[in-house]
Amino acid sequence: xxxxxxxxxxxxxxxxxxxxxxxGSGYNFxxxxxGWVRQMPGKGLExxxxxxxxxxxxxxxxxxxxxxxxxADKSINTAYMxxxxxxxxxxxxxxxxxxxxxxxxxxQGTLVTVSS
Amino acid sequence: xxxLTQPPSVSGAPGQRVTIxxxxxxxxxxxxxxxxxxxxxxxSAPKLLxxxxxxxxxxxxxxxxxxxxxxxxxxxxxxxxxxxxxxxHCQSFDRRLGFYVFGSGTKVTVL
Numbered sequence: 001x002x003x004x005x006x007x008x009x010x011x012x013x014x015x016x017x018x019x020x021x022x023x024g025s026g027y028n029f030x031x032x033x034x035g036w037v038r039q040m041p042g043k044g045l046e047x048x049x050x051x052x053x054x055x056x057x058x059x060x061x062x063x064x065x066x067x068x069x070x071x072a073d074k075s076i077n078t079a080y081m082x083x084x085x086x087x088x089x090x091x092x093x094x095x096x097x098x099x100x101x102x103x104x105x106x107x108q109g110t111l112v113t114v115s116s
Numbered sequence: 117x118x119x120l121t122q123p124p125s126v127s128g129a130p131g132q133r134v135t136i137x138x139x140x141x142x143x144x145x146x147x148x149x150x151x152x153x154x155x156x157x158x159x160s161a162p163k164l165l166x167x168x169x170x171x172x173x174x175x176x177x178x179x180x181x182x183x184x185x186x187x188x189x190x191x192x193x194x195x196x197x198x199x200x201x202x203x204x205h206c207q208s209f210d211r212r213l214g215f216y217v218f219g220s221g222t223k224v225t226v227l
Contacts (some may be wrong), residue, residue, distance in 0.1 A: 037162075044118065044221035045154075045162065045205050047171075061215050095161055102152040102174065102207070106161040 001025040004034075004107035012086050012115045019082035020110045022096030029077035030054040033099035036070065036081050039109075042093045043111055050099050051079055086114045119144060119210050120219035127225040128196045136222045138189040138206030143216065144181055146187035149209040153191045155201040156221075165204070166191060195222070202227045 007021040020035060036048040049060040053072035060070075072079045079096060091114050097103035121139045128134040138151060145151055153166040164173050166182035169189065177199075183190045189208075193200055206219035 006215065045207075045218040047207075047216040047218060049215075057216070062213075071153065097162075102164060102167045103154070103162070104164050104167070109161050 001099065002105045004098065006094075006096055007032075007112045009113070011115070013116055014088055014114055016114075017082065017084050017086050018086055018112065020078050020094060020112070022079045022081075022107050024077045024079070024098070027098070030074040034072070034079040035097050035099040035103055036068075037095045037103070038039040038064075038092045039095065045095075046052040048081075048094075053077075053079060080082055086112075088094060088114050090114050119213065119217045120206055122133060122204075122206060122219040122222040124220070125223045125225060126187060127227055128193075129227045130196055130198065130211065132196050133192060133194045133199060134184040134196055134224060135193075135202055136191045136206075136224070138191070138208075138219045140187050140189075140210075142187060144187075144208045145184065145189055145209040145214035147211055149211070151182065151184060151189035152207045153180075153189075154205045155209065156205065162205060196224075196226055198226050 003025045005023050030053045033050045035050040038046045048064045051058045052076045053069040058070050093109045095109045097106040122199045126134050150168045154162040155165045156162040170182040179195045181192045204222045210217050
């Protein structure tokens with residue numbers, strides 16, 4: 001069974017750094033793209049970008065380029081997204097999902113709250 | 117402002133048919149890129165509902181169907197049930213932007 005399990009909710013202050021994770025199981029993790037999707041409070045879904053774990057090739061939505069960094073450790077089937085300096089406007093739920101021309105399996109989401 | 121426009125809400129009585137539109141342009145749906153649909157139940161992660169315009173993953177009831185015409189795609193729910201109350205999102209690729217885009221999302225309410 002394909003599963004993506006994300007790290008738990010985070011509460012951070014503006015300016016702090018953060019790295020959240022997404023661990024895959026039940027399939028060949030390194031050979032399928034993993035995507036990240038943002039959902040701000042009460043809003044729709046936004047495609048942030050994708051990463052190919054086998055070689056860490058990445059494709060960013062220009063709106064998020066430079067704001068977040070994707071990475072992956074294929075040895076432990078885990079993808080990451082990190083911020084170096086959070087802003088209040090980064091408050092959202094972030095989902096990872098396996099991408100095979102569409103997002104067919106999703107993680108449960110990680111709620112990130114940024115507040116002073 | 118989403119590149120793919122959906123009605124904010126649609127509603128119907130149990131057993132009725134509802135249709136959700138996803139209106140794009142010649143740089144996405146009209147360029148024949150695949151359209152996918154996701155269902156997001158309250159408080160849950162999205163779930164793939166329809167892929168490639170009108171294909172259902174295993175386990176998705178055949179009450180859900182997808183179609184496309186010109187620069188728009190449509191999700192139809194027939195025999196509406198209380199458990200269908202959720203947000204529905206369309207997704208496609210936009211060649212002008214060069215990345216994938218989601219629709220603005222539609223909340224389905226079962227009366």
